[in-house]
Amino acid sequence: MEAQFNDNPPSTTSTLEERNRTFxxxxxxxxxxxxLVWFLAWIDRVNIGFAKLTMMDDLQWTEVVYGAGAGIFFIGYFFFEVPSNLLLQKIGAPKTIMRIAMGWGIVSILMAFVREEWQFYVLRFLLGAFEAGLQPGVILFLTFWLPAHRRGKAMAIFMSASAMSLMIGSPLAGFVMDTFNGSLDLAGWQWLFIIEGIPSVVVGICAVFILTNKPINAKWLSSTEKEHVVYELAVENTTLGNRDHNFWASLRKPSTWILILTFFCIVAGNATLTFYGPSLVKAVGITDIAALGWVMSGIYACGWIGMVGNGWLSDRNRESRWHTAFAAGLGASGLVLAAIFLTQGSAIGVIFSLALSAAGTMGAIPVFWNLPARYMSGTALVAGLAVINSIANLAGYFAPQVLGGIKASTGDYTGGLYLIAVVEFLAVGLVLFFIKKQQRVIPEAPKDEELAGLR
Incomplete structure (x- = not known):
């Protein structure tokens, strides 16, 4: 359920417009x-997709090695996601984000110096371990500041950084690899890791000076503005009613596993686009790295439009279930079309299909994250967001393995694309058949003790 608010709620003299200005x-x-933090995280997570274009030949590695290394990132994610989110609850978002960003930035720089396969695997694992907790941590952090009906657009903008990183990072990667190749006896792919890792370290240091953990600690908010936040969060709590507060109790419920499986299916489609998009475009004849970078930028621009647009529509309609299902269906359809056009050797068809898939798959992600709060709150939500993200992101491990293995055995990517499309279509059915519908109600005013609990 998502709260709707009267212009003059009975427990405060503030108007809707005044609260709008605060938020x-x-x-x-x-x-x-x-x-910006999420943008840099994605730059350092997926630049391996471009580095692969020359790195694999330089190091004499196979598709199987690349698939394993690209995917092992998510094993690190899996083991450290929940501890990171629990630590955030204790030490706050600013220190957590500082630790995360500085850690993955340093690991990204070290990626420039890998020579052995085991080094590649270890650093990719550590990259996932450091980044673990960032996305669910920010989602949790935003629940301290924004009620659900205001979070959709905010999360869409935040999460669209993943598409922006691909949109901007693709031509940037092509430029860096072409321009710096051979400088100081380092290959272009080595410079890519170094140049894109340094900003993450800098941003991590800045986090403790820019972010405030909760509204009550924000010196830049007036007491009246803090009351606006307290009021709307209390109204939301009243509207949502009884939810699981105990994490282990929520983990035993089928609804939690439905959410995990749904996001797993969406992540499988997203990992296919991010780790194999450049290879798919290269397979239809676009081999110049700089040109390929601009093509991928256009494809990921459609992903950015899908994220922001779907988030805006979800907030406008106060609905998340159908917006998640439709977007995931669009993403899966794009993968099917990409497989068909790949067999025909149509560059235009593959590019169009990948753009369609990016708009749908990436558009489903921010809206999906409105769903868990319908089933859990408190400690259950803190750990639940991390568990959903960590387990579901194992799809990022399996999808590259599947595509790399099928490519190695059959010589093309079509079979893998069809398989991942089926997986993503499963997300549509799970959302429509198992996620409860939203109820639109005007809630009662929150009780005084509910307001006090949020101050």
Whole structure:
């Protein structure tokens, strides 16, 4: 359920417009920096897709080695996601984000110096271990500041950084690899890891100076503005009613596993686009790295439009279930079309299909994250977000393995694309048949003790 608010709620003299101004201020303060952090995280996570184009030949590695290394990132994610989110609850978001960003930035720089397969695997694992907790941590952090009906657009902007990183990072990767190749006796792919790792370390240091953990600690908010946040969060708690507060109790419920499986299916499609998009475009004849970078930029621009657009529509309609299902269906359809056009050798067809898949798959992600709060809150939500993200992101391990293995055995990517498309279509059925519908109600005013609990 998502709360709807009267212009003059009985427990406060504030108007809707006054509260809107408060929340706009909060969004403008927090979201740009969080978006930058997520942008850099994705740059350092997926630049391996471009480095692969020359790195594999330089090191004499196979598709199987690449698939295993690309995917093992998510094993690190799996083991450290929940501890990271629990630590965030204790030490706060600013220190957590500092630790995460500095850690993965240093590991990314070290990736430039791998020579052995085991080094590749270890560093990719560590990259996942450091980044673990960032996305669910930010989602949890935003629940301290924004009620659900205001989080959709904010999370869409934040999460669209993944598409922006691909959109901007693709031509940037091509430029860096072409321009710096051979400088100081380092290959272009080595410079890619070094140049893109340094900003993450810098941003990590800045986190403790820019972010504030909770509204009550925000010196940049007036007491009236803090009350606006307290009021709307209390109304949301009243509207949602009884939810699981105990993590282990929520983990025993089928709804939690439905959410995990749904996001697993969406992540499988997303991992296919991010780790194999450049290879798919190269397979239809676009071999110049700089040109390929611009093509991928256009494809991921469609992903960015899908994320922001679907988040905006979800907030406008106060609905998340259908917006998640439709977007996932669009993403899966794009993968089917990509497989068909790949067999025909149609570059235009493959590019169009990947753009369609990016718009749908990436568009489903921010809206999906409105769903878990319908089933859990408190400690259950803290750990639940991390568990959903960590287990579901194992799809990022299996999808590259599947595509790499099928490519190695059959000589093309079509079989793998069809298989991943089926997996993503499964997400549509899970959402429509098992996720409960939203109820639109005007809630009662929150009780005084509920307001006090949020102050």
């Amino acid at each position: 706009r201020r909060i969004v403008f303060r927090l979201i740009p920096f969080l978006t």
